[in-house]
Structure formats: structure tokens, C-alpha cells
Amino acid sequence: MRARSLLVALLVAVCGAVLGPVAPAQAATADQWGFALVDNPTVPLFTTLNTTRQWGTWKTAFPADWASGGKLATGRFRVKFPHIGTPKGFVHVTPVSRTGNYCEILFWTPSGVDEILDVQCHKPGGVADDTAFTVMWSVSSGVAAPPGSHAYVRYGTSGIVDSYNSTGLGVSGGPLGTGQYSFKLYGVGLATVLSGNLQATAIQPNGAPRRCNIYQWSMAGTDIVAYVFCYNQAGAATNTEFTLSYHRERTVLGSFAPPKYFGYVWTAGNVGQTNFNYPTGLNTNVVGTAPPLGRFIVKYPNLGQKETTAQVTANSSTSRYCNLTSPWTYSGPDAVVDVICFDNAGVYTPEVFFSTFTSRI
Incomplete structure (x- = not known):
């Protein structure tokens, strides 16, 4: 303590100059975004990624185009979001791994009109290893109402x-x-x-x-x-x-309506407004446990709508981390997210985490 x-x-001591817009104009957030699931990290460049688990703002003008990607080297994978290239914004990656593999971003950058980003994944201990993952990128500007x-x-x-x-x-x-x-x-x-x-x-x-x-x-x-x-x-x-x-009260992408089917939860308990679902409201997402120790099931009511994505981050005082055990599933209208957490050696270990989920609509 x-x-x-x-x-x-x-x-x-560290919070000095505040970075922010000088004269913000009213604007909707986000400007551009994309998400995708890489469920096969060994496909060649540029293979169309799972079309049930990807979407992006390019779809408005280019509805026939899809995010694509492919393996560059062991553990390294490139993702391309078409038509939305910019050097700014942020990226999140969550591994889909029961064995404790973990992933990081190498870079993201515009390539012509497209946005490309490279992901590198490792086994516990640090050896590069091909790993499934879910990824999202978004960029925003202005002030959001x-x-x-x-x-x-x-x-x-x-x-x-x-x-x-x-x-x-x-x-x-x-x-x-x-x-x-x-x-x-x-x-x-x-x-x-x-x-x-x-x-x-x-x-x-x-x-x-x-x-x-x-x-x-x-x-x-x-x-x-x-x-x-x-x-x-x-x-x-x-x-x-x-x-x-x-x-x-917005998606992890930064946007609202659309998407209007989204939710998030912090598993330390129903503290304040940390368990939220739109449209079902406060404290309606359900977190349970499943074997083995360190595995959790998060149910998001009514969020199994169209194309979707999920991200997870551990909340830990140690080097523990959390993954998806498998791609999320649907139970009727509900989305079910299967999470598992590890210690540094890759041993299943219970941990508090942040989970977030969104549809594209």
C-alpha cells in the first residue's frame, strides 16, 4: 500500500504540460477505425481476414473491400486496413492463446491510402511464435458531444x-x-x-x-x-x-451510435460505472469462472450483433497478463468472451482484468 x-x-511530478487541442471544434469521434481477428497467423500476405470478425470505416465508401494480412516471419504478422491510412491514432492487440503467448505492436503507418500495422508475438520465455490475435486501430480529433x-x-x-x-x-x-x-x-x-x-x-x-x-x-x-x-x-x-x-459509455474505438451495441467490465467487482452495456445498462455484463484456475467467462447481453471485436488487459501489481482463450462466441443474442490469465512463466493464474467488446453497428 x-x-x-x-x-x-x-x-x-510527472504530470506537467497538458497535451490537448488549442481551439477544439465540435466533431464526432472517431475519424477512422478498423478491427480484425487473425485466427490463422500463418496465412500468406495479403489474405482476407475472417470476415465475421472485422469491420472498419472504409466500408462506407468501399463496401466490397476487406482487411487483409499475412505472416512475415515467425511470430510476426502484418495487417492492412484499406483506404484509412494515417500515421496517428492508437492500436490494441490481444492474443488468442491458451498457452500464454503474448503479442506487441511493432509499428503502424500509412502505406499509400491504406493503414498497415505489424504485430509480433512470443511464447512465455520470449521465443517468437505464430499466435492468433485480435487487433484494432482508431484515430480521433475534435471534441465529442x-x-x-x-x-x-x-x-x-x-x-x-x-x-x-x-x-x-x-x-x-x-x-x-x-x-x-x-x-x-x-x-x-x-x-x-x-x-x-x-x-x-x-x-x-x-x-x-x-x-x-x-x-x-x-x-x-x-x-x-x-x-x-x-x-x-x-x-x-x-x-x-x-x-x-x-x-x-462509448466503444473502445471511441465512437458512439454507431456503434450502439457495446460493453465493458472491470472484474474487480461492480465498482462505480465499470460494468456497462449499451443498450442493457449498468451492471448487466456477467463475469464467471471456469476450469482451469485463472479462466473467466464474460457474458455481454445482446451484443452478438453483426461483426464484433474484443480486447482484454490485465490489472495487476505484477507481470501477469490475460488473453482470450479462443475467439468469442454467441449464445442467442449474447456475446460470450473466454479469458484466461497467466503468470510470467505462462502458468494459469487468476487476475483482475479489463474486458471490452463492441459490434460494428
Whole structure:
């Protein structure tokens, strides 16, 4: 507890200049987005990815086009979202692995009119290994009208590379120690209760094994304070680039209506407004356990609509991490997300996590 209190005190030192738009204009968020499931990480470049688990904003103008991808090397896979290329935004990746494999982003960039991104995955211990995963990318600008809020940070080797806050109030933050970072997302929360959902993903351009989780989070008035801790293959805290995002009463993509079928849950319990589903409301998502120890089943009522995606991030004071055990399924109108968590050695281990799910409609 003393260590966590010290972290809170250190936040004052690292949260200096606030990054945000100077004169924000009213605008819908997100500007562009795409998501996909890579359920076969060995297909050649550029194979059309699973069409039941992908969508993007390009579909409005190019309805016949699909996200594609293919294997570049062992554990390395390239994804292409057509027609929506831009150098900004944020990416999240969640492995689909029962064996404890984990994944990171190497980079994302426009290539002509397209957005391409490379993902690298590893076995426990750090050996590169072909791994299924789910991935999303989104970019936003301007101020978003209610309901809800959305913010993200791309953190690089020397500080914040890119950031967004739908309230127009900006973000601030930086390192606390080796592999330890704190950020304040201004005005995105609720003043009375902890609310919303966080996700984090490691970025490692040279492909060395890295992963990040949410160490702790809290509210400071309407501000959200988030601590991101990152680790290497040995479970040691390691300086790492990463993305961090927050969403409340909106999708992880940052948009609302559409999509209007989405939900999120923090498994520490029905705390504040951290278990939310649109359209069914507060505390309607259900989290249960299943064998083996460390496995959880999250049911999102009424969200099994059209094309969908899911992301998971561990909330841990150690190097533990969480994956999808398999692609999500449907039970009638409900979406069922199967999650499993691991210690650094890849042993099944119970852990608190953030789960988020959205349809494209």
C-alpha cells in the first residue's frame, strides 16, 4: 500500500504540460477505425481476414473491400486496413492463446491510402511464435458531444508521441521509474464514482518481447489517473513504448451510435460505472469462472450483433497478463468472451482484468 501511495504522490511530478487541442471544434469521434481477428497467423500476405470478425470505416465508401494480412516471419504478422491510412491514432492487440503467448505492436503507418500495422508475438520465455490475435486501430480529433468520453495516449521513448481527449482537456504524464508510467486523462470520468474502461498494449519496434498492463487506476474529480507498468520476457520492469486508451459509455474505438451495441467490465467487482452495456445498462455484463484456475467467462447481453471485436488487459501489481482463450462466441443474442490469465512463466493464474467488446453497428 505504501508503494502505491508513493506512486500517487509522484504523479504530481510527472504530470506537467497538458497535451490537448488549442481551439477544439465540435466533431464526432472517431475519424477512422478498423478491427480484425487473425485466427490463422500463418496465412500468406495479403489474405482476407475472417470476415465475421472485422469491420472498419472504409466500408462506407468501399463496401466490397476487406482487411487483409499475412505472416512475415515467425511470430510476426502484418495487417492492412484499406483506404484509412494515417500515421496517428492508437492500436490494441490481444492474443488468442491458451498457452500464454503474448503479442506487441511493432509499428503502424500509412502505406499509400491504406493503414498497415505489424504485430509480433512470443511464447512465455520470449521465443517468437505464430499466435492468433485480435487487433484494432482508431484515430480521433475534435471534441465529442455526450454521451461518454474517450482518450488515448501513444507513449514513445522520449515522451508522448500522440494523444487525444474527447473533452478537449488533454492528457499529461510520464515515467515514474524503470518500466513504470502514470497518466492523467482530464475530465473524462465521473465526479462521484470510478467509471469507464482502460486498455494498454506494448509497442516494441525491434520485436524484443514486451508486454504492459494496468498496475492501478483511480479518479481525481472527473480526471482518470492510470498507471501502466511494462515488462520483458523475464518479468522484469522494462522501459517500453505503449498505447493506453480509456472509454466511458462509448466503444473502445471511441465512437458512439454507431456503434450502439457495446460493453465493458472491470472484474474487480461492480465498482462505480465499470460494468456497462449499451443498450442493457449498468451492471448487466456477467463475469464467471471456469476450469482451469485463472479462466473467466464474460457474458455481454445482446451484443452478438453483426461483426464484433474484443480486447482484454490485465490489472495487476505484477507481470501477469490475460488473453482470450479462443475467439468469442454467441449464445442467442449474447456475446460470450473466454479469458484466461497467466503468470510470467505462462502458468494459469487468476487476475483482475479489463474486458471490452463492441459490434460494428
